[in-house]
Amino acid sequence: MLLIEIVHPIGRLDDRDRELVSRAIVDLFLEPDGHATETIRRARTATHIAYRELRGWWTGGGPPSDDAAPPLIITLTVPEACREEAAGTFIGLARTAAKRMDDHHGRQRPRGSLWVRVDGVPDGSLGLDGRPATGDDVPAFLTEEFRAAWESGTSAPVPEGRLPDPICEMTVADGKNSLVMEDDGRRLGFCSQGCRAAYARERPEAVVA
Structure with a gap:
């Protein structure tokens, strides 16, 4: 789920430019890359990219x-808990998206003409479907369909030697340095400290393995 605003001087981007940039952002940031089909579909549906034109740009x-x-000034808004991780990916992605548009016109981008900002908002300051949301609510919303299938035992099997991350539905290697918890006889892996912390808040009875 992405909330993105792209600001540019009035009249400088046409519909084709907006399509090129928007498709690049969605395709690059929301590529499957091991994520469940249900999650990618929901993330794409919940992604919004808005363009704003300004007069008198100096x-x-x-x-x-x-x-x-x-x-261009490109701003991504995410929960504060996701800001650092999102920034590490999104800043380079935004540069790639702008380059696709520039290449389409055969023009060079002057240095200093592209700024990318990733804003993190505190829990309760981001409204999901009109309700205050926390950093845990967003991934829970995105993975809701996957988690229902996983908990009912109808999800796709996890490859041997890997563990399911029940927060973001990625699979991670079951290795010495992996982030692992055990819950009700199930061994779970986590792609990041954030996912493990979110699960620990959701399931305090789970233990670090």
């Missing part, structure tokens, strides 16, 4: 040149 050197790639 830089320290004056107004932007019409011959160069237009300046």
Whole structure:
């Protein structure tokens, strides 16, 4: 789930530009990459990319040149608990998305004309379907369909030597340095400290293995 705003000078992006940038962001950030089909489908549905045009855009050197790639300010809003991890991926992804648009026009982007900001908001400050949400609520919403199948035993089997992450539904290697918990006889793996902490809050009876 992504909430993205892209700000640019008025009249500098057309519908094709917006499509190129939007598709690049969705395809790169929400690629399957081991995630369950149900989760990717829900994440794509809950992703919103809005464009805002501004008049009177100036830089320290004056107004932007019409011959160069237009300046962009791209902002991603996520729960504070996800901010650092999201920033590590999204900043480079936004650069790639802008480059696809620039390549389409055969133009170079001046240095300093693309700014990417990842804003983290505290728990309760992000409304999911109009209700205050926490950092745990967002992944729970995205993986709801997968987790229902997993808990009922109808999800796809986990490959040998790997463990399911019940928070984000990825599978992780069952190795010496893996983040592992045991819960009701099940051995679970976690892709990050954040996922393990979220599960521990949800299932305090689970123990670190």
